[in-house]
Amino acid sequence: MNQVQTGSFAKRYLTMRSEKLGYGLSKAKRMKVCYLFLAPYAILFFTFFILPICTSIYYSFTYYNILEPARFVGVQNYINLVLQDEVFLTSVKNTFVIAVITGPVGYILSFMFAWFINELPKWLRAIAVVIFYAPSIAGNAYSIFSIIFRGDAYGYLNSILMDFGFIDAPLLWLVDPKYIMPVLIIVILWMSMGTGFLSFVAGFQGIDKSMYEAGYVDGIRNRWQELYYITLPSMKPMLLFGAVMSITNAFNVCDVPRALAGYPSTDYAARTVVTHLFDYGFSRFEMGYASAIATLLFLVMILCKKVISAALEKVGT
């Protein structure tokens, strides 16, 4: 019974599709020139985005050790990943901890700083923007933290704590699994004033002054109301952009733990999904498995983006 229904639904869907396809094709023929204009972008997008994603999805169903041809293994990689790989679960846990803390906090911080900076006079604002954005421009700025958290008595943090007598021997901040995650989260937060922050700064600039004036006439009573009812709704595109950036960044955390906590980190304490992927892809040469991780990560990111855009729809309403 059920089957029949699905079957007929599928059939109907396909007929509809094929009709639409035929219509689309004939329309495309008429609009050749438009597609010509579309082509440069379409080709680039296809080669550098669609193709790699598809390849990766394909390889995720194979055993592929890079040096030998790939061998189809079905969903075995996914089964191993979810059911067998304990380290993957650690990495998912760590990634979510990092994402949940640094994503929203970093996002809110970026927004707050952008808001404060917006109040400054123009020339000072330019300087402040550079100062806040600098950690992201200077790619490996986080390496400074490896000096702060150095494991011997010459590390700044150890030195300060020992000076004040909180500890009597240096702590191995980046070696001891107890401390690795908090240290990483601090560093990642510091790094999070990225492109999102810049787009917020631009967004604040772009809001029409007359909107505020109209708002005052209509009875805006304080800055919070101004922020919530005028500023935020006018900045929706930037907010979405910032949110997407901060999710991708949070899920893509890889360089910072690798540089600070070592690779691999002690007991995998600083393992994230991307370092896990890196491990399988380039240390163990299991590209198929690594592709499976990548595919899962990709799906999760899309899901998160959907959730966030849904949440942002509600802002200001």
Add this chain to the structure above:
Amino acid sequence: MGKKKRGVLIGILCAVVVIAGLLLLPKGETSFRAKYEGVDLSTDVEGIGRDDTYDGYLAAHADVGTGAEEVVLDIVTFEGDGEVQTVDGAECVYTADTNMTTWKVTVPEEGMYNILLDYKTVDSRGVDIERAVYINGELPFSGAATLRFSRLWTDDPSDFAEDGSFRTDNQGNQIRPSQIERYEWQQAYCRDDMGYTTEPYQFYFQAGENTLALEAVNEPVILRAIKLMPVAKQQDYTAYLAAQPQVEMSEEGKTYSSTLQGESADLRSSPSLYPRYDHASPVTEPYDVSKTVLNYIGGDPWNNAGQWVEWEFEVPEDGYYNITIKARQAYQRGALSCRSLYLDGEIPFDAMSAISFSYDTAWQMLTLSDEEGVPYRFYLTAGKHTVRLEATLGAMGTVLKDMEASIYRLNQIYRKLLVLTGVNPDRFRDYNLAKVYPEVIEAMDLESKRLYKLVDDTVSLTGQKSDRVAVAQTLAVQLEQFVDRNERITQSFVNFKDNITSLGTAMQNMAETKLDVDLIIISGENAKLPKYNDGFFARAGHEIRACIASYFVDYNALGDVYDESSDDLIEVWLVTGRDQSTVLKTMVDDSFTKETGIKVNVKLVAADAILNAVMAGNGPDVILSVDGWFAVNYAMRHAVEDLTQFPDFEEVIKPFYQSALDPLTYDDGTKSGVYALPETQIFSVLFYREDVLEELGLEVPQTWEDLIAVLPTIQGNNMSVGVPFPDISNVDMSGFNALIYQNGGAIYSEDKQRTVIDSEAGVAAFKFYTSLYNDYGLPTVFDFVSRFRSGEMPLGVGQYTLYNTLTVSAPEIRGLWDFTLYPGTLKEDGTIDRSVHANGACCMMVATDDENMKQKCWEFMKWWVSDEAQVRFGREMESVLGSSARYTTANTEALTQLAWSADQLAVLQEQQKWARGFPEIAGGYSTTRHMTNAIRKVINSKEDPRETLLTYTRTINEEIEIKRREFGLPIDGEEGTK
């Protein structure tokens, strides 16, 4: 417009703060004379300072005048080792590289003498001859133990084309000629090898019979004569002129001018002073915008005092000539590079003992002239002459000597305080330093004054206060504060140590005296000198043309480049660096291709490019200098060739120890073989500070037990011992691995299917290793080089390449440290097992079905790991990059021919016998990974070592099993394979 007003207000506020800050800053004082005037800086506080310095020696013999006349030793009557030979018609003494030879000498009158050696080098390891001088059985001062005598190097004549120009490759780039030795008689004084004392050393000889002994430190030499020369003073320019004959020169002679190109120098004291090419300036002669044209000499390697370059030239008639040098010192802002000029082996007059070149990014034409700008006139007879430029520190030498002594004393002060306070003193405790160590406080006071004087001296020499000497001032101020307020010592103790280290670095930078020489012009007084226009437009034009050329020239291909389609071609990739690849390519072109006819293209690539290229089938045929683990990982996936298939394999691996081959061997139960040839092999040795151990009354430990026995004394003095720990930045497992081997354990089982580090031996090693940190409190994270320098870590194990780093970077502890065999474990039969972990790079052949190609690649690999190629590569690398880059060849034959001295070589050879390679297996990555985890776990959370090790061993074995399944390999206790 409140916003605008507020903005202006904030602006004004900021400006006020900045201006106030500038005004409040202390004005730079010009001189510190008042601080040290009237204080005797030459005496030391009891117990601090070295008593074997040259200055001390001179002071002790201050009332002795110079010797009256030249005394010649009877060279062939000696005691001790040596061999009388007749060379070039004269009776000479040959002394080998471990000899001690003593001569008797009767001196008519007591006095100070310079010692002059007339010597000839012989073919050996190609490094400087090193000797120590003992007079009447004693080493007069510490510097007498490190006397150097250089060899003569020249361009290999076979590296020139028929017309006398440099040979070019098929891309039109000139090839740097190899340096070969010329064996000729040379005369050289015994002098300071660091060049701090620019004059030759003076030695005291009593009247009557004395003995003079030469102890060989490195390299053999033939001695024709040893002379004691009275100490002579250089004549000045007026005296020089007065001594020359009056001649009238013809018009032709007056306008004569001859240009000596820097790159075509005839002789040099070191093989690193080879012709170089400069692309940076359009006025370097000769010039080409895109091709490599050798056009100057010197550069980075012309850095140490005593290194010289010599040109031969001819003048048409007797008379007076001027000398102009076109040189560039673009290396050190605010510093001078000095050169001494020798004409026919003599410095003509005192001004020529230090010609200084100041900083400039462009070439300067410097006509040697007096202060008024009147060119000096050099008298030359018609015919051949030589002009030699020798690197010297000039007046800076004295400053550096003082600085070196200061650093030594500061480190002593630091160590004295360290005994009481530890590395991180408790800032809330009163250590009562003035009462406990009154002499240290006194020494600090004195040192502060010395440093102030040092700053003044430097400033008066260079004319400006550069950042290098700033740290000396910082230290002087700091010491002054320490003396005034003792409690400050404990507060900024760490900073004090850092400052000493920076002073050491500053000294090293100040001792650099690099210079480029493009050409030298010898000209009559009326000759017109060429002008070199290096203005803005010339430079801009050069840059633009170079930019355009960069689109057409492939700078990545090196040497002769052959067409991809040509037969007999193999493609070789290497991942190390440009210098390595250039040297390799030159070697390939002039020896391998010449001998075998096999053409080779060499490419320099990034290590991660190899995988992609091999994957795409575009890869090389042979890959050089990759990490050992590549070989087995590629082998597992059938990407590289098994080399045991070649019949002469056994022959080729003869010069290697099994330990070098172990990591390259793969045996999984279904196939086995050796998949690469070893290039380098690095292992650890034990470094120790002789002076500190002597102070503490300790012997160098032979075993770990000895080491534990000396620990209380070392740690009681707040010092420590360095044993490598798998830190974040450097996951160094050599410490633990060595212990496993020494306890009789192994990493993997016989069939290499699982790890056996959980055996009794492994557990014992693990317990001991972790107890070093947990129970004995060794530091886990530390910078060995800087702690070794300060003496805070007088003992430590480390890779033997550290020797080179320390020699180059820590001149202030020269002669106070050494290395010896790795601490071992005492066996039941009384022998000591000194097994040590070794690793290295290898070269491998990418899998192919083409038998012909396999043979060609094999020929190449055989050539590359052979003794000759490895020795030549090692020597050339050392001459290109300096002794800090000494090559760590795995070839045992080649190792004996690198620059190590006889004693050092003996240690290295003995240690290499004990080396153990880390075997690689499928899933082997997990072994190191979880061994590291196990160690860190025990140290972080003080867990039970045995339990922890067992747990992690299980994890390792599980991962190995997963990998074996992946590859379809047999697994213990299971039937058959997939």
